[in-house]
Each structure stands twice: as structure tokens, then as C-alpha cells.
Amino acid sequence: MTAMNPDMSPPPTATALGPYTAWMYGPGNAYDFFAADRGRAPHVLSGVVGRAGGHVPTSSRTPISAGGVTASLYAPTMWDGLPSPCFVPFMMSGVEARSAEGALLDALWRTAGPADVALPGGGGLGPKAGDETFMNAGFPLREDSVDLAASGASTLSADPAVDPKKPLVVIGIIDDGIPFANRAFDGLGRRTRVDACWVQGAAHDGSGRVRFGREVTGDDITSLRQAHGVDEDAIYRAAGALVDGTSLSGDIAHGAHTLGALAESSDVQVRIIAVDLPPASTWDASGYGRDMLMLAGMHYIFDRADKLAAAYGKTTLPMVVNISYGYSGGAHDGQSTLEAAFDELIEARRAKAPTGLTLPSGNMLLDAMHAVAEVASCAEMDPLPWRVQPSDRTSTFMECWLPEGLSPDTVSFRVHGPGPTYGPPGPEAATAPVADPGGLTTMTPIFWQGKTVGQLSLDQDRSGRWRYLVALAPTESGIDGHAPAGLWKIAVTNNGPAAQVLRFWIQRDISYGHGETGARQSYFDEAANARVTRDGRLSEDDSPDAMTRRAGSLNGMATGATPLIVGAARDRSARAEMYGSASYAGDAREVDLSAMVSATEAEVGRLSLTVRSGSRVRLSGTSVSSPAVGATLRDIIAAQPAGASSDNYAAALMATGLFGPVEQKDAPRLGRGVRT
Amino acid sequence: MSGFQGLQGLQGLQGLQGLQGLQGLQGLQGLQGLQGLQGLQGLQGLAGHPGAANSQTSAVSIRHVAGQDPIDPTKITEDDRTNDQQMEYWADPIRGFIYVADFLKNYGWTPADDHITLSWGGKTMLKLGRPSLELLVKQLDYIDNYMDLRADRGGEIIGQMGSLAGDYAYIMGLTPSRHGRVLELIDLTQTLCSFAVSIPKHYLTVRRPDQLDGRLMPMIQTPGHGSFPSGHATQAMAIATVLAAVVDAVPEHFPDGEARKKLLFKQAERIAQNRTVAGVHYPIDSIAGAYLGREISRIIVASAQATPSALGGQSYNATENVDYFYDDFAAMSDGQNGTYDVTRSGPIAWLWGKAIGQFI
Known part of the structure; x- marks a missing residue:
């Protein structure tokens, strides 16, 4: 040596910054796309975390300063059902030089109390005594997508075809490439059931409904269809949704497929609230920078779900959210920022209405x-x-x-x-x-x-x-x-x-x-890890003497207390898909349930929607099994009681009889049942 | 060791569909390496002209109308032989033979046990030291590590087994109807490199990676010649250097000349690197090839000038266990070995002038 x-x-x-942030602002700044083309992005989306008890709303707002540079902090739309959140996604505005950002954020967390974060519509969130802060910083927002003056408020209309006497359920989705104009999402009377879609990467339209990006409501979609008829390309272009690199300009989009599975028709009346992540946020597969966009997206979904309820004369609606994303890293103990932030939101909402979250177990076995x-x-x-x-x-x-x-x-x-x-x-x-x-x-x-x-x-x-x-x-x-x-x-x-x-x-x-x-x-790359079996197949079992493991390859974002972790199965004997990640037996969270993805060796992947209306495509992965279980939950969520759910409705799902049995040896990857 | 890419491995094969389209751009057909030596194909040209086959019959039947007069020599005008103008008239393969013969007139070599000295006009052009077995074994790790790129590079590797003109044509914006002589210059460069590199390959006789380590399992057939230097690296660097000189010679033609030159050399790096990915070369083979290719291209460009040049002799002793990157190569200077002189070559000057003239 x-x-x-x-x-x-x-x-x-x-540094007070987290290690990824320190790398992005430090020696790694030339290697990440965050560093590229920053001339027109004086805003970044970051996040603050308080370990103890949350942030107190105040009426004052204080810009932060360090090294002669001053910046202001702004929050995107936040759900008012959580008045004192521990986790706040925020935008930092007014800093021209990237190097100054890093120093500002570092100073922010070293000083006695961070400045207030301005809420849309007025007021601010200030710190609480005892807060300690960790954060993931720095996703650049294009100048033309940011509208700091926005109120963040929106009005959603009721669909007259909805029968208020029958159960009404909201499905929420956060993904990349949401084809809100797709006819598969139409309800009765050919009006779309997509009531709100937040295109986070779009240029803002001055309507003030969101602080960055652009919101497309069901009414907007109706108007766009009147203007452009069946030309969905023209609709997406007119809506500003054809953001650089978006999947909506191609044929196949992750978000089209997952929303298609989540929204598959059923007897239950379903309304859709969607968040389309900026395409650039999906390029860094480590997940860095996407956390706060997802958290902002979750707050948006919760807020709009309440607006929707009000439109139907109700205080709240049952909801299932699916996010088919993940990353490999993290402690896998449910304590990471995003996991805890989702738990906080969902536990608060469950007090009023049943709320489910489905996440994929991962494809990394x-x-x-x-x-x-x-x-x-x-x-x-x-x-x-x-x-x-x-x-x-x-x-x-x-x-x-x-x-x-x-x-x-x-x-x-x-x-x-x-x-x-x-x-x-x-x-x-x-x-x-x-x-x-x-x-x-x-x-x-x-x-x-x-x-x-x-x-x-x-x-x-x-x-x-x-x-x-x-x-x-x-x-x-x-x-x-x-x-x-x-x-x-x-x-x-x-x-x-x-x-x-x-x-x-x-x-x-x-x-x-x-x-x-x-x-x-x-x-x-360990010699002791036998990656191929004696008969030439990829080995799905761990080698006894190797450090490299398949068990524990679970999605690092999915180990919180409130999501259902969904695996993927293949062929009619319900084996696990070869890539399906596995938890450790005895860990705090294990795979709960799964859905069939590849029905046979010849039918690889599960059918769901493409971007344009009228076509379907097969995709594989736990990304596609997660919304399939989400759809099953959607059908029974209205019958679930409000209040905490200790097993996140898993028993209720098993009781539907729609889940086939799983052999004990497959449980770490398939959970307790497979949705066929 | 290969990673596991599951279904993604199939994507490498899709590369085949796009890459071979440019092979139709060859301005010279038949001028590919050793194929130019395949005998007197000129006579076979007659087979395409039915009139010629009939000449025996016509001669007897019609020649009487041409009269009985002798030919008057004072009325004969000769073909223009100034500045090798007559190159214009020759069949493509013939020009190929001329370029090769012209090159071999000056190209010499002196082998020794642990090195070979290549010379031009009797003076040292490049001295190559023979790598030790210890170094070759260390180099195997690079090949091992590059195996993971095979799925990605498969299409390119197969497409780069013949003429390399296509890989540079799309960087230079070349099209056959307009740039026939430029494509000929590229093919010529590649051909001369084939001749030149075969000599050190023969005398140094360095064993191929798969002859040392059975675990490498190259993805293409290991070629039937020595490993060091790499022929692909020689050709690729030579073509890039010649084309960079072309870019410099026509400054008005490219609005982005500096960027094009960077692309040319990056492509040269990639072509050479692909051979390591394929498992048939050590990275030091590419370094040696880059040295040789650069000298040959310098000779070609200098041969096209009216006044003679004195170029610096080079040497490369393969002793360090390094990977091949263009930036590192450009910064290397193992040692100069005096100078050697390059005088004008008529045929090369003719071609260079025509090629430059095909740009604005």
C-alpha cells in the first residue's frame, strides 16, 4: 500500500452543506449539469430540514446574506394542512454566481437561525428553536420558469358528469412525461379527468398559480382541445409542456405508462392530479436535486386535492399517490429527508382522509x-x-x-x-x-x-x-x-x-x-460473487462468501413508514422479475406487495399508455408494478377509515382476493401477494 | 470483467445500421490496403465495353474506309506532363500504386533486438522500443476494464474494420460528388500507414493480448499480425493529422475549424480505443501507432509542399503502464532524434492541391 x-x-x-452538495459546489462543479448553462438560472430549488418540531409561520421576511451577497428564500405552493412542517422545499433567488450560492447556503446553516422562507400569498416560515438543518441544494430553475410574485393559488372546477353520491377518489402522480391530453384519461362526456397538472420545467404563464413552471388544469385542457382539436402535439406545445428534453416530444414516456396504469378505468370515480418533473432532474440518476422537486410536487398534489374536494362540496377526498422513482443510496432506514418528509405529509393527511402512497421496490437486484x-x-x-x-x-x-x-x-x-x-x-x-x-x-x-x-x-x-x-x-x-x-x-x-x-x-x-x-x-466486482448459475442463468441468490449482496438492494427512497413498497413478478407461477430488488429479512421495511409485469417469457413488460392517444407499449420494471398496486388501492381507498394505517392498507388489499399467494422464499422481493 | 447490462446489451447491435452507410463514400474503389496489389485489373475493364470485344470483327470489315496514309508525327499533341497533371488520367488503382511506390522509395528501417528504427530518406524518422513482457501483463488490466464497453462500441468496432474514411467524412462534411480527391487523400493516408506499420509489427513481433490471457476473449477475430504498433491507431492518427492540416489550409471554408480539429483527434482516439475495447490491442500499441501515424501524416503534408522540410525525428520507448488518451499523447515527448528531410513528391503534391481545391 x-x-x-x-x-x-x-x-x-x-462544511455545513451535505456531501453531495459540497461536491456539486466544490470540486465536482464542472461535472454536473447543474454547473452548465447557469447564466439564465439565478434561482435554485433547495430544501431545509428541521430535526426538531418544524417551522413557525411568521409575518416577516428576512433575506439571507453572506460574504456580501444577499438572497431571498421563497417556498412553492405548500399544503396548508401542515402548518408547521419539518421539511420545507424552498427556492433561493437573486444569486448570480454559483460559487456564491454554495457559500450562502453554507452560511445559512451555520448561523443561529435561518431566515424566513416567503410563502406564496404572503407570510413566511421561520425557524423554530432547536432546529438543526440538513439540505440538498442546488437544482437550477430557468429564469423564465420562475414567477416569485405568484400567489400559488388555483381554482379547480367540478366535472358535471361526476355523481356526488358515489365515491370519488383522487389519484396523484409525480413522474416524467405526463401526457395530460391523452384521451385515455377522459371521463364521461369526453371531458378529461386530469384536473391539474404541474409542469415543473415549463416557462411560467404569468397566471400566478404556481411559483415555478406552469399549471395546466382540466379547464385549460378543454380550451386547448377546442383550439387544437385532435392534434396533441399542438396542445402540448401551446401549453408550454414541450420543455427541452421532455419525453412528451417522443412516443414513450415513463409518466404516460405509470399514469396509464394508475388511472386504468374502474367503477370508482377517479380524478387525476399530476406533477411532471423537469426532464433535466431525471438525468442525474443518483436522485440528487430531485428530492425537493418531488416534495414540492407532493405539497402541490395535497393542496390541489383539497381544492378539488371543495369544488365537489367536500372537505377532503381519499387519495392514492404513486411515485415511480427511487435511488440506490441512503441508509434504508426510513430516516432520509424525503422519506421523513413524505411520512410527515401523509400521516397528517390520513387524520382526515385515507391516503395511500405506492413506491417501487427498485430494479437493482x-x-x-x-x-x-x-x-x-x-x-x-x-x-x-x-x-x-x-x-x-x-x-x-x-x-x-x-x-x-x-x-x-x-x-x-x-x-x-x-x-x-x-x-x-x-x-x-x-x-x-x-x-x-x-x-x-x-x-x-x-x-x-x-x-x-x-x-x-x-x-x-x-x-x-x-x-x-x-x-x-x-x-x-x-x-x-x-x-x-x-x-x-x-x-x-x-x-x-x-x-x-x-x-x-x-x-x-x-x-x-x-x-x-x-x-x-x-x-x-468480486470474484466470490457468482453472478451466473451453473446452467447459465443470472443468479438471483447471494453467494455465501461475497460481500456483494442482492438482499438490501431496495429503493433507498421507499423505506419510510407510510408507503407501500411494490415489487414486480413474472410469469404465471408468480416468480419475481429477475431485476426486482430485495429487502433484508428483519429490516424495518420490506416489500409489501407486488404486481405482475412480464406475464410470460415472450411478453416482457406490462402494457400501458404511450404519449399520444390510441397506442400502448410494454415497459418493465418495478416502476410499472407500483401503479398497478396503486390502482387496486384506489378502488378500495374510499372504503378505508380515516386515521393512521399501521400497515398502509396492505391487509385491506390482500382481503380483496385479487392478490395471489407468494412462496416464502420470494417474499423479500414480492411481499405477501402478487396482483395478477 | 463484463458488467451485466441485461437488455441494454442489445443496443450495441443497433449501431450497425447507421454506421455502414458512409462506406459508399470511398472515392477510390480498390485502393484499400493490400487490395491495390491484386494484379493488373486494368484489362478486366474491357469486359464492360461490348464494343471492344467486337473489335476483331470490325477491324477486318470497316478499316478500308480509313485509307492507306501513314500518320504524321508533327500533328500529334502529347498529354500534359507538367506538375504530374497526368495523374488525372490514370485509373484509381494505378494512382494507388504510384503513391505506394513513391512512398517506399524513401521509407527504410533498421531492426534490432529490442527496438526498430524507421527512417525517411536515410535519416531516423521514428525509433520504437519493444515493450517488455512485464509491461504487457500490466497492460492486460486496461483491456479487462474496457470489456464493459463492448456492448456500447460493438457497432463501431465492426464498422471500423475496413476503410476509416466514413468515420471522418461526417466530421469534415465530405460528400463524394464534391470531395472525391479528399476521400482519395484519406484512403491514401490509410493505405500508406498499412504498408508502413507492417514493418515494425513484423520485426518487433509483440504477442496479442489474447495470446497472454485467455480470459479476454476478444469480440472480433484477432488479426494476423503483431500487436505493437496498432494499425488502427496509426491510420486513425494519420488521417486526423492530415485532415487537420487540410482544415488549416482552407481557413475560409470552416466557420468552426478549431472545433473540427478537436473532433478529428477525439475520433482518432476513439477508433484506437475501440481496438482495446475489442480486446485485440494494448493501450501502448495505440501510443506507438499514434507516433507512427503522426509522422506519416507529417511526411504526406510536407511532401506536398514546394520547398523541402526538416521534420523532427521521434522516439517512443514503451516503459510506462498507461492508458491511451489523445491529450496525454499530445503532451508526450519521449525524445527527439535529430531531423529528417522531406522533399516534394509530385504525385502527392498533385493530390494535395486537388484536394484543397475541393473546398472553398
Whole structure:
């Protein structure tokens, strides 16, 4: 093991920003699309988290300042059913230089109390004593999409074809590419059942209904159809929905497919509220930057659902929301920002009306992106081989989570640069910094041949658990400071008195949708992990001696208390889809239920809608099984009581008789029943 | 080790459909590497002209009307032989033979046990050191790591097994009806590289990666010649360098000349890198090929000028275990080896002038 040249390594630094944010604003700023083309985006969407008891509404508003730069904070539409939220998505406005943003946000969280966040329509959310803050920062919003003066209020009309005496249910969806003009969503009288769709990436229309992007209501859709007839391209263009890179300009969209499954017709009267994420937010497959857009989207759905209820003369309506997204990282203990934020919202709403949330379990079983190392006391684990691909044009991230209660002072964590496949680890490239007693993130650069090619950080999650994050620059040549591709290795020594279990997750790093980002997925490359069975199939079982695991590959965003975690099944004997992620037995959350995706070997994927009316397409993944279970829940949600649901309506769903049995061995991936 | 890409692996095969369209752009048919040596095909041209086959019969029957007079030499006008004008008249393969013969007049070599010295006009042009077995073994890791790109690059790798003209034509905006001589210049460059690189390949006789490590399993057939230097890297770098000189020679033609040159060299890098992805070359083969290709292209461009040039002799000792990236190569200077002289070549100058003239 070659020691780092001490002359080349500056001392580690500390920041109040989270490690991803520190990378995006720091050494990684040239590698993320957030950094590109920022000239016209003086607004960013960020988020604030309070660990203790939430934010107090005030009537004053104070801009924040640091280093001579001043910015104002604004919240998008927020649900008034949560007057003192712990988690607030906010926009920061008025900062021209990206570097100033990072410094401002850092200062924001170090000072005694953050400034108020202006709410639409007046007033502000101020901090509460004892708040501690973590945040994910920096998704740029285009100047022409932001309308800070917006009131955020909207009026939705009732559909005269709806029978108020029969149950009425709202379905909410957050996805990419929502084809609100698709005729499949028409109700009786050929009026759309899409009552509100927030196109977050669109230029604003000055109507003041949303603070960024544009809202398209059911009435808007009716007007657009009168103006453009059957030409759906013209409708989307006129509505401003053809945002750069949107799936709506193509034939196949993730959001078309999932909403199609969620809205499949039934006897229940259904109204649709949708959020179309900005296409650029889906390009970073690690999920960074998308959290706050989703949280803002959830608040919007909750707010508009209440507006819809009022239009029908009710105080509230039962609702099922589906979000077919996820990421690989996170502690998988339900405590991450977004998970806790969703829990807060849903638990508050359930007090008044039954509210369900379906999330996919993930498609990462076979991707070798998860590993578990059990390290004895005063011992070193076998180096964990991590293959970083050549020609990767995006950053690469890997997290290592320490168990609850373990201090990093007893752990030594080292990153080795590429070495031979059959041989010892390559030269050491970084050693983790020590923890900051004040809870700041500490970081040290990862060096290779005299250049900074990455960042190794240590931070404490809001749950109290410690996390190492290894961030690497792209490996594609021609990019300044590109990292070397090859077999990196992670070495950890446990200097404490007891054995410990460390969990590793590599973040998703693939090109998704229409954004060709040049992403290439790194993976754990252990000889002991037998990826193929004796008869040549991909092995869906863990190898006993390997650290790389299939169990635990669950969606890192889906482990909160309130979602139903949905897996995917294949063929009529209801086996799990090959890629379907698996939870650990005994973990806080496991897969609840699943739905059939690939009916036979020849019919790969499940049929649902395309963007344009009149066609269908097959797509695979737990993304498509999640709304299928959501649709089943939609049909029974009106009959559920208000109040907390300890199992998120899973028993009620099983009682419908629509779910087939699951063998015990498949339960970690299929839950307790398969919707056929 | 290959990653598992499931259904995504099939996407690499779709590349085949788009890439082969440009192979029809070859201005010279038959001038591909060794195919130019396939004998006297000129006579077969007669088969396409039915009149010629009939000439035996016509000669007997009709020639009497042409009279009995002898031919007057003073009335004969000769073909223009100034500045190799007559190149215009020759069949494509014939021009190919002329370029090759002209090149071989000056190209020489002196082999040794652990290196080979390539010369031009008797002076050192490039000295290549032979890599050690220890270095080759270390280089295997790069090939191992690049295996994950095979699904992505498969279409390109197969498309790049023949003429490389198509891969540069779309960067330079070339079309056959307008740029026939430019395409000929590209094919010529590629052909001369084939001749030139076969000599160090022969004398250095470096074993291919799959002959050292059975786990690499190249995705195409390992070619029947030595590994070091890489022929593709030689050709690709030579074509890029020649075309970069073309861009510089016609500054009014391209509004974005600097960007085009960057694309040319990035393409050269990719073509060479694809061979490592395929599993048939070590990265150092590409570095050596880049050195040789760059010298050949410098020779071609210098041969086209009216006044002689003195070019710097180069040398490359493959001792470091590095990957091949264009930026790193451009920054390398293993050592100069004196200078060598390049004088004007009539045929090359003719072609260069015609090629430049096909741009505004």
C-alpha cells in the first residue's frame, strides 16, 4: 500500500452543506449539469430540514446574506394542512454566481437561525428553536420558469358528469412525461379527468398559480382541445409542456405508462392530479436535486386535492399517490429527508382522509451495487473491489453507512485507486477525514497522480448515523481532472471493541430517458460473487462468501413508514422479475406487495399508455408494478377509515382476493401477494 | 470483467445500421490496403465495353474506309506532363500504386533486438522500443476494464474494420460528388500507414493480448499480425493529422475549424480505443501507432509542399503502464532524434492541391 504524498494533500475541510452538495459546489462543479448553462438560472430549488418540531409561520421576511451577497428564500405552493412542517422545499433567488450560492447556503446553516422562507400569498416560515438543518441544494430553475410574485393559488372546477353520491377518489402522480391530453384519461362526456397538472420545467404563464413552471388544469385542457382539436402535439406545445428534453416530444414516456396504469378505468370515480418533473432532474440518476422537486410536487398534489374536494362540496377526498422513482443510496432506514418528509405529509393527511402512497421496490437486484461487510473487532475487512467504468461522463457516487450508534472515531476508511484485477489494491488515494464535533460534513480530496479526481467525505445523517461518501469525477478523457477508470478498492479497519456491519450502496449512474448524459454504472466486482448459475442463468441468490449482496438492494427512497413498497413478478407461477430488488429479512421495511409485469417469457413488460392517444407499449420494471398496486388501492381507498394505517392498507388489499399467494422464499422481493 | 447490462446489451447491435452507410463514400474503389496489389485489373475493364470485344470483327470489315496514309508525327499533341497533371488520367488503382511506390522509395528501417528504427530518406524518422513482457501483463488490466464497453462500441468496432474514411467524412462534411480527391487523400493516408506499420509489427513481433490471457476473449477475430504498433491507431492518427492540416489550409471554408480539429483527434482516439475495447490491442500499441501515424501524416503534408522540410525525428520507448488518451499523447515527448528531410513528391503534391481545391 503506497502512502499518499503528504505534500499533495491539503487538509480536509468542513462544511455545513451535505456531501453531495459540497461536491456539486466544490470540486465536482464542472461535472454536473447543474454547473452548465447557469447564466439564465439565478434561482435554485433547495430544501431545509428541521430535526426538531418544524417551522413557525411568521409575518416577516428576512433575506439571507453572506460574504456580501444577499438572497431571498421563497417556498412553492405548500399544503396548508401542515402548518408547521419539518421539511420545507424552498427556492433561493437573486444569486448570480454559483460559487456564491454554495457559500450562502453554507452560511445559512451555520448561523443561529435561518431566515424566513416567503410563502406564496404572503407570510413566511421561520425557524423554530432547536432546529438543526440538513439540505440538498442546488437544482437550477430557468429564469423564465420562475414567477416569485405568484400567489400559488388555483381554482379547480367540478366535472358535471361526476355523481356526488358515489365515491370519488383522487389519484396523484409525480413522474416524467405526463401526457395530460391523452384521451385515455377522459371521463364521461369526453371531458378529461386530469384536473391539474404541474409542469415543473415549463416557462411560467404569468397566471400566478404556481411559483415555478406552469399549471395546466382540466379547464385549460378543454380550451386547448377546442383550439387544437385532435392534434396533441399542438396542445402540448401551446401549453408550454414541450420543455427541452421532455419525453412528451417522443412516443414513450415513463409518466404516460405509470399514469396509464394508475388511472386504468374502474367503477370508482377517479380524478387525476399530476406533477411532471423537469426532464433535466431525471438525468442525474443518483436522485440528487430531485428530492425537493418531488416534495414540492407532493405539497402541490395535497393542496390541489383539497381544492378539488371543495369544488365537489367536500372537505377532503381519499387519495392514492404513486411515485415511480427511487435511488440506490441512503441508509434504508426510513430516516432520509424525503422519506421523513413524505411520512410527515401523509400521516397528517390520513387524520382526515385515507391516503395511500405506492413506491417501487427498485430494479437493482442484479446490478452489484450493494455490499455488506462484517468486520470483526480490531480487524480489517477484505478490500471491497469497486469497478469504475471507462468513458463515464458523469460523477460516480458510493456511500458507506455505519451502523446506528457507531462513532467513526473507531473506523479507518481508505480508498485505493485502480489496481490489477488479479492482485493487491492499487495505491491509496484518500483516507477519510475525522468527524466534526459540531456535526459539519468533513471532506478530503481524492488524489490521483497529483490531481484531485474526487472527494471523500464523512457526515452525520439526520438520524444520527454516520456516512462516508466517495465521489469520483467522470473517467472520460478530455474532461479536466478526470478520474482513472479501473478496479478501485475500499479498505476499512474496525478499531473498536465489537464487530460491526457496514453497508455500502453505489448510486445509480445510468443514462435515463432522452438525456444522453454518458453515464456508466460502476459496480462491485468480486470474484466470490457468482453472478451466473451453473446452467447459465443470472443468479438471483447471494453467494455465501461475497460481500456483494442482492438482499438490501431496495429503493433507498421507499423505506419510510407510510408507503407501500411494490415489487414486480413474472410469469404465471408468480416468480419475481429477475431485476426486482430485495429487502433484508428483519429490516424495518420490506416489500409489501407486488404486481405482475412480464406475464410470460415472450411478453416482457406490462402494457400501458404511450404519449399520444390510441397506442400502448410494454415497459418493465418495478416502476410499472407500483401503479398497478396503486390502482387496486384506489378502488378500495374510499372504503378505508380515516386515521393512521399501521400497515398502509396492505391487509385491506390482500382481503380483496385479487392478490395471489407468494412462496416464502420470494417474499423479500414480492411481499405477501402478487396482483395478477 | 463484463458488467451485466441485461437488455441494454442489445443496443450495441443497433449501431450497425447507421454506421455502414458512409462506406459508399470511398472515392477510390480498390485502393484499400493490400487490395491495390491484386494484379493488373486494368484489362478486366474491357469486359464492360461490348464494343471492344467486337473489335476483331470490325477491324477486318470497316478499316478500308480509313485509307492507306501513314500518320504524321508533327500533328500529334502529347498529354500534359507538367506538375504530374497526368495523374488525372490514370485509373484509381494505378494512382494507388504510384503513391505506394513513391512512398517506399524513401521509407527504410533498421531492426534490432529490442527496438526498430524507421527512417525517411536515410535519416531516423521514428525509433520504437519493444515493450517488455512485464509491461504487457500490466497492460492486460486496461483491456479487462474496457470489456464493459463492448456492448456500447460493438457497432463501431465492426464498422471500423475496413476503410476509416466514413468515420471522418461526417466530421469534415465530405460528400463524394464534391470531395472525391479528399476521400482519395484519406484512403491514401490509410493505405500508406498499412504498408508502413507492417514493418515494425513484423520485426518487433509483440504477442496479442489474447495470446497472454485467455480470459479476454476478444469480440472480433484477432488479426494476423503483431500487436505493437496498432494499425488502427496509426491510420486513425494519420488521417486526423492530415485532415487537420487540410482544415488549416482552407481557413475560409470552416466557420468552426478549431472545433473540427478537436473532433478529428477525439475520433482518432476513439477508433484506437475501440481496438482495446475489442480486446485485440494494448493501450501502448495505440501510443506507438499514434507516433507512427503522426509522422506519416507529417511526411504526406510536407511532401506536398514546394520547398523541402526538416521534420523532427521521434522516439517512443514503451516503459510506462498507461492508458491511451489523445491529450496525454499530445503532451508526450519521449525524445527527439535529430531531423529528417522531406522533399516534394509530385504525385502527392498533385493530390494535395486537388484536394484543397475541393473546398472553398
